[in-house]
Amino acid sequence: MKTIYLDYAATTPLDPLVLKAMLPYLKEKYGNPSSLHALGTEAKEAIDKSRSAIAKILNCSPKEIIFEASGTESINHALIGSALASQAKGRHIMTSAIEHHAVLHACGFLETQGFEVAYLPVNKQGLVDLKMLEQSIRPDTILVSIAYANNEIGAIQDIKKIASIIKKKNSETLFHADACQAAGYLELDIEALGVDLMSVNGSKIYGPKGTGFLYVKDGTALRPIMHGGEQESSRRAGTENVAGIVGLAAALKLAQVCRVSEAARLFKLQAQFIKGLLKIKGAFLNGPKTSRLPNNINVLFAGVSGGQVITALDKQGIACSTGSACTSGRIDPSHVIVALGVPYQKAGGAVRFSLGKKSSAQDISYVLRVLPKIVEKLRQK
Numbered sequence: 001m002k003t004i005y006l007d008y009a010a011t012t013p014l015d016p017l018v019l020k021a022m023l024p025y026l027k028e029k030y031g032n033p034s035s036l037h038a039l040g041t042e043a044k045e046a047i048d049k050s051r052s053a054i055a056k057i058l059n060c061s062p063k064e065i066i067f068e069a070s071g072t073e074s075i076n077h078a079l080i081g082s083a084l085a086s087q088a089k090g091r092h093i094m095t096s097a098i099e100h101h102a103v104l105h106a107c108g109f110l111e112t113q114g115f116e117v118a119y120l121p122v123n124k125q126g127l128v129d130l131k132m133l134e135q136s137i138r139p140d141t142i143l144v145s146i147a148y149a150n151n152e153i154g155a156i157q158d159i160k161k162i163a164s165i166i167k168k169k170n171s172e173t174l175f176h177a178d179a180c181q182a183a184g185y186l187e188l189d190i191e192a193l194g195v196d197l198m199s200v201n202g203s204k205i206y207g208p209k210g211t212g213f214l215y216v217k218d219g220t221a222l223r224p225i226m227h228g229g230e231q232e233s234s235r236r237a238g239t240e241n242v243a244g245i246v247g248l249a250a251a252l253k254l255a256q257v258c259r260v261s262e263a264a265r266l267f268k269l270q271a272q273f274i275k276g277l278l279k280i281k282g283a284f285l286n287g288p289k290t291s292r293l294p295n296n297i298n299v300l301f302a303g304v305s306g307g308q309v310i311t312a313l314d315k316q317g318i319a320c321s322t323g324s325a326c327t328s329g330r331i332d333p334s335h336v337i338v339a340l341g342v343p344y345q346k347a348g349g350a351v352r353f354s355l356g357k358k359s360s361a362q363d364i365s366y367v368l369r370v371l372p373k374i375v376e377k378l379r380q381k
């Protein structure tokens with residue numbers, strides 16, 4: 001049976017061109033970038049080239065890029081590293097109620113270290129309440145962290161506007177954007193966005209898993225959270241994942257070249273999909289109507305559990321998710337869906353379909369053929 005993969009927001013397959021760029025560094029070009037001989041220099045040059053390529057896309061300086069071992073590590077470094085470095089200025093941090101667990105749990109850790117964290121509410125569409133944001137910024141607010149695009153409902157936040165609100169109220173407050181879901185589809189120009197820190201990973205943009213980078217604006221105080229060697233200008237210790245870094249840069253380049261045409265293609269599929277899904281009785285679209293990633297569809301089926309829908313779809317060869325992959329083992333409804341104001345008992349009915357490169361109109365027609373029967377059957381149980 002053919003698998004219809006509709007879980008691209010959980011992770012993407014490796015692009016063949018990315019694999020091709022990586023292979024030499026997994027095989028013959030195996031030197032340690034810190035070694036002084038030719039093999040080491042070759043690896044070091046590959047990292048430098050990758051860093052420059054990423055900096056060009058972000059419109060920043062190569063030294064403002066730190067390679068990390070995942071989106072999660074980048075986010076932990078941004079939040080914990082900047083909070084520890086700025087604690088003399090204040091201990092107040094702000095984020096939103098719908099962030100990825102990498103952000104929420106790093107904030108939870110900071111709370112145990114004496115920091116105070118405010119979790120901003122979102123409206124029914126999943127957009128951060130900007131009035132509340134403005135009112136909540138204090139003289140001792142050292143950091144705000146907001147995801148550029150949400151992983152469960154695809155809500156795109158107005159990062160430029162958020163940056164300008166923050167800086168107007170307190171020019172010392174740092175702004176971190178979690179761009180892990182955004183990097184494949186949205187603009188990453190740092191000058192335009194106005195962020196101080198930004199996290200991106202490879203596994204959501206057809207790059208290798210376990211890779212990522214943190215953009216850190218020049219002059220931003222940041223403590224390392226990995227201690228050891230002097231890699232990454234002593235900001236992130238540990239032998240670099242050379243092949244991973246090469247793959248990450250190749251993936252980001254490809255993503256940014258394709259993003260406008262791919263977004264246009266996916267918006268059409270998304271519209272077709274949503275239209276069909278909403279014909280199912282008791283189906284409701286979670287998240288924003290317009291400010292939404294082109295590949296995200298999050299739908300709630302009243303009276304069924306999202307987990308049961310996913311299991312039944314899996315038997316038909318369709319791979320999708322209840323939301324964030326990291327929470328799918330748990331029965332609690334998603335904190336994101338609950339934050340939208342969906343009643344707790346209903347929120348467990350959410351299912352996330354996320355489209356990508358291989359998604360086609362035929363795939364969607366197939367899902368729309370089998371899904372109504374599945375939902376109906378589960379309701380009768």
Ligand SMILES: *Cc1c(COP(=O)(O)O)cnc(C)c1O
Nearest residue numbers: 070071072100102151180181201
């Ligand atoms: C996937 C994801 C992360 C975590 O990235 P990993 O590379 O899996 O650690 C963080 N934030 C968002 C929005 C994500 O989608």
